[in-house]
Amino acid sequence: MNYTDLSEQEIIRRQALDELRSLGVDPYPAAMFPVNVTTLEILNNYKAEKANYKDVAIAGRLMSKRIMGSASFAEIQDEKGRIQIYLKRDDLCQGEDKTWYNTIFKKLLDIGDFIGVRGFVFVTQMGEISIHVREITILGKSLKPLPIVKEKDGIVYDAVTDPEFRYRQRYVDLVVNPGARDIFIKRTKLINSLRELFNSKGYLEVETPVLQPIPGGASARPFITHHNTLDMPLYLRIANELYLKRLLVGGYEGVYEFSRDFRNEGMDRMHNPEFTVMEIYVAWKDYLWMMDFVEEMIEKAALDLHGTTRVPYGNAVIDFKRPFMRLTMAGAIQQYTGIDILGLDEDQLRTACRELDIEIDATMGKGKLIDQIFGEKVEPNLIQPTFIMDYPIEMSPLCKKHRADPKLTERFELIVNAKELCNAYSELNDPIDQRERFQDQLRLSEKGDNEAMFIDQDFLRALEYGMPPASGLGVGIDRLAMIMTNQPSIQDVLFFPQMKPEQGQGTRDEGPEKYLEIGVPEEWIIVLKKLGYITVEKLKEAKAGKLSNDLNGYNKKSKLGLKGLSPQEVENWLKQ
Numbered sequence: 271m272n273y274t275d276l277s278e279q280e281i282i283r284r285q286a287l288d289e290l291r292s293l294g295v296d297p298y299p300a301a302m303f304p305v306n307v308t309t310l311e312i313l314n315n316y317k318a319e320k321a322n323y324k325d326v327a328i329a330g331r332l333m334s335k336r337i338m339g340s341a342s343f344a345e346i347q348d349e350k351g352r353i354q355i356y357l358k359r360d361d362l363c364q365g366e367d368k369t370w371y372n373t374i375f376k377k378l379l380d381i382g383d384f385i386g387v388r389g390f391v392f393v394t395q396m397g398e399i400s401i402h403v404r405e406i407t408i409l410g411k412s413l414k415p416l417p418i419v420k421e422k423d424g425i426v427y428d429a430v431t432d433p434e435f436r437y438r439q440r441y442v443d444l445v446v447n448p449g450a451r452d453i454f455i456k457r458t459k460l461i462n463s464l465r466e467l468f469n470s471k472g473y474l475e476v477e478t479p480v481l482q483p484i485p486g487g488a489s490a491r492p493f494i495t496h497h498n499t500l501d502m503p504l505y506l507r508i509a510n511e512l513y514l515k516r517l518l519v520g521g522y523e524g525v526y527e528f529s530r531d532f533r534n535e536g537m538d539r540m541h542n543p544e545f546t547v548m549e550i551y552v553a554w555k556d557y558l559w560m561m562d563f564v565e566e567m568i569e570k571a572a573l574d575l576h577g578t579t580r581v582p583y584g585n586a587v588i589d590f591k592r593p594f595m596r597l598t599m600a601g602a603i604q605q606y607t608g609i610d611i612l613g614l615d616e617d618q619l620r621t622a623c624r625e626l627d628i629e630i631d632a633t634m635g636k637g638k639l640i641d642q643i644f645g646e647k648v649e650p651n652l653i654q655p656t657f658i659m660d661y662p663i664e665m666s667p668l669c670k671k672h673r674a675d676p677k678l679t680e681r682f683e684l685i686v687n688a689k690e691l692c693n694a695y696s697e698l699n700d701p702i703d704q705r706e707r708f709q710d711q712l713r714l715s716e717k718g719d720n721e722a723m724f725i726d727q728d729f730l731r732a733l734e735y736g737m738p739p740a741s742g743l744g745v746g747i748d749r750l751a752m753i754m755t756n757q758p759s760i761q762d763v764l765f766f767p768q769m770k771p772e773q774g775q776g777t778r779d780e781g782p783e784k785y786l787e788i789g790v791p792e793e794w795i796i797v798l799k800k801l802g803y804i805t806v807e808k809l810k811e812a813k814a815g816k817l818s819n820d821l822n823g824y825n826k827k828s829k830l831g832l833k834g835l836s837p838q839e840v841e842n843w844l845k846q
Contacts, residue, residue, distance in 0.1 A: 279415040286378040287411050295374065297411035303386040305329050310350035316391050316399050323391035326401060328353070329409060331445065332383045337376055343400075346387065351448075354400040355387055361404055375406065382412035382445075419446040437761050438769055456575055457751045457763055461528060463574040464548060464745075467567055473524035473550065478513035480506060480530065486726045487511030487668070489711075490533040493543075506532035511668065511742065512729045514551050515697060518740055519732045526550035528747065536820065537802065539759040540689060543768050546747040555741040556696040557680045561657055564684060564692055564743065565592040568655070568750075575754050583687055583756050586653055594655040594684070599644065599665075602658055606648045611640055611662065612677065619643075629822050631837055633815040635714050637664035652685040667707040669695040691750055694743040701733035770804070780805045788846035793832055797824055814841035 276284070290297050306327045316323055330348035340359040345352050359371040379385065386407040394400050417430045430436060436443040436450070443450045465475070483502070485492035487509030497504050510529045517525045532544045552560075572579045572590040579591040597605070600612050609622050619639040623630045628642050640662055652658075659682040660672060672678035680696035698704050708725040751763040761767035784806045785795045801820055803809040818840040825832045 277415075280413060283380055283411070283413045283415070286380065287413065290374070290378055290408065290411070293369065293374070295408060297408050299407070299409065303327070303329050303407060303409055305386070308350040309346070309348050309353040312353060312391055312401070313351065313399055316393075318393050325388070326391060327386065327388045328401065329384065329386040331412075332379060332381055332385050334381065335379070340371075342375070346385065346401075347445075349451075354394070354398055355389075355403050356392075356394070356400050357403045357406070361402070362406065370406065374408075379408070380412060380415070382414070382416045383408065384410035384412070416442065417446050433759075433761065437767050438772065440765055453751075453755045453757060453763060454765065456755050457747075459575055460571055460751055460754055461548075461747065463571045464567060465528075467570055468524075468526050468550060471524065473526050473552065474522055476514070476517060476522075476525050476527050478507075478510045478527060478529070482507050482513075484724045484726045484728075486724060486729065488533075489667075491535050493532050493534045508533050509547070509744070510549055511551075511744070512726055514549055515737060515740070515742070516729065516732045518551055518553055519735055519737045523553040523738070524551070537768065539761070540749065542748070542760050542764055545760070545764075548745045548747055549742065551697065551740050551742040553738040553740045556739070557659070557682055557694055557741050560694045560741040560743055561594075561596070561659075561682055564657075564694070565594055568684075568691075571750070571754065581754060581756070583753050584758065586687065588654060588686060588753060590655060594657055596657045596659060596682075598660040599640070599658050599662065600660070600678075602648045602652075603640075603643055606651060607643065609643070611643070629819060629826065631815045631819045633714075635664060637662065637666075640665060649685060649690075650688045653687055656685045657682045658685055664710075666695065667711050668698055668704070670698045670700075671703070686753055689749060690746070691753070692743060692745045694741060697737070697740045697742050699733060699737040699739060701730055704733055705730055770802075785809075788843045790843050794821065794835070797821055797830070797832075800824070810844050812840075812844065814838075814844055 287297055304327050306325075307323065309328065309330070312323055312326065312328075328346065328348065330346045332344060333347045333352060334345040336343045342357045344355050344357065346355055357371065357375060359368055362371045362375070363369070386409050387401060387403045388405040389401045389403040392400060392402050419430060430443065430446050436447070440450075444454075468475070481495070481497070481504045483504060485505035485508045487507075488511070490508040492508050493506040495504050495506070496502070507529070508531055510527055510531070514525050514527060526548065527550075528546060528548050530544055531547050533541075534543065535541065537543065552563075555563075569579055569590050569592050572581055575581075579589055581588045581590060600610065603609060603611050607622075607626060609626075611619065611622075614622060616636045616639065619636060620630060623639055623642060626643065626647060628646050630639060630642060634642070644658075648658075660675075660678045661669070661681040661683075663669075663671065663677055663679050666679040666681045669679035669681045672680050682692075682694055683690050684692035698707070705725075708730070712725060748760050748763055752758070752760060755763060757763050782792065782795050785798065786792065788806060788809075790798065798809060798821070801824060803812065815837045818835045818837045821840070822834050824830075825834070
């Protein structure tokens with residue numbers, strides 16, 4: 271075997287693998303190992319006076335070894351935790367042949383190997399619950415060494431903290447960082463908590479298409495693919511709203527779905543190209559009912575995960591005890607900027623944005639301008655759970671007009687720690703009004719807004735058959751999981767977050783000369799690469815208006831002090 275590309279440790283482990291086989295030991299056996307207990311069960315339930323757990327079979331990774339002549343201690347780790355094991359040479363090898371102890375255990379077993387042990391539980395002289403091993407089975411040889419992380423009395427020392435390593439090799443992160451495993455257990459408990467509530471009310475969990483002929487239900491840039499048999503483009507869904515509302519047309523009165531959605535947009539600590547959303551639609555309800563329902567849902571989740579409504583997050587403590595604060599969109603903006611947006615037209619909003627030093631571009635309509643003001647001047651102040659309600663109609667193309675003011679819609683978002691967690695409406699069920707709203711979106715698309723909604727003719731046809739009045743809700747499960755597990759980044763609550771290819775795998779970054787050839791100033795090249803434009807070919811897929819906005823926004827946020835870019839300057843690069 272050629273070992274030239276391997277580290278010293280990897281070579282040693284492969285040599286141990288060969289030696290095991292030469293001794294007649296299969297390092298990857300096919301037979302089932304009859305596990306009958308977990309580490310946690312033993313540690314929680316063993317009683318020395320009862321001498322219970324006299325015949326245990328447990329499997330996991332070997333995580334430490336302490337060789338002491340004819341007896342040794344080690345630790346084995348399963349899904350539930352770690353437990354000490356004790357190996358005595360003459361108990362493990364009762365005949366004359368001591369190979370299993372002297373050679374296999376002491377020399378050929380490495381940290382990270384999967385083993386199974388049989389024996390009985392006892393307490394050492396140091397008072398530690400342990401397993402006295404009578405028999406050991408190798409279940410899987412590890413050929414790469416694990417990072418060394420020390421753990422004592424439940425406290426982890428020298429934990430692996432490098433995000434690049436942890437996100438790219440999550441399988442190792444989960445082995446060596448017990449806290450990482452706990453995050454994902456809590457994430458599952460969070461989803462189970464929501465399901466329990468929905469099912470208790472009789473709502474039906476359903477599935478809708480991931481591949482869609484029209485990407486609808488949200489304002490976002492989609493991923494596009496091609497179906498060979500049908501010879502047609504298809505989109506990865508950006509939302510499942512329009513399909514779920516079709517089911518209300520069909521007669522179901524409460525439907526929900528936990529879905530993977532996909533948006534071909536920026537990546538940062540709050541955004542991943544694929545993410546989990548829960549959407550629920552309930553007939554005969556409105557957005558006021560849904561606000562109460564959201565309070566019930568999230569308070570329950572906090573209690574189910576933490577036993578309290580007070581959840582630590584960073585330097586804050588978020589209290590999910592009902593009721594949450596409620597502010598109108600216009601009222602919140604006026605409170606924090608002094609501007610009454612309801613009295614302003616599009617040109618006046620542009621002027622207001624400039625006065626507030628908010629980056630905008632020519633593609634933005636009235637709704638996007640208001641959203642920019644809110645995002646920069648209001649959202650950062652909303653730490654405790656706050657409902658922002660009654661959005662201007664330009665911001666909500668799928669939402670019912672407000673019963674008291676036709677310039678507004680019956681919509682709310684829940685903001686927690688300055689980020690949106692939920693979005694909900696009194697759903698628009700007037701097919702004529704809906705068609706006009708879609709046409710407004712089409713006009714925005716023609717202006718250059720690449721996040722404007724498509725017109726979905728089949729959905730309009732469904733509405734013409736009649737959809738009951740209803741309220742709908744979308745919840746960002748990843749963001750909610752971040753709050754509930756006190757994690758600063760969405761990558762911390764995704765098993766396998768999207769990342770650039772490792773160097774030597776996939777696309778390599780292009781050198782600066784390619785960018786300079788098309789007129790990109792040298793100081794902007796590193797910014798482009800940080801935003802994911804690692805080749806000129808990829809750069810030329812961008813839209814000038816959005817790209818200039820993204821670049822200027824990054825410049826301002828990161829305090830780089832670079833001279834601002836106009837959409838025309840960026841357009842000139844893309845034309846080269």
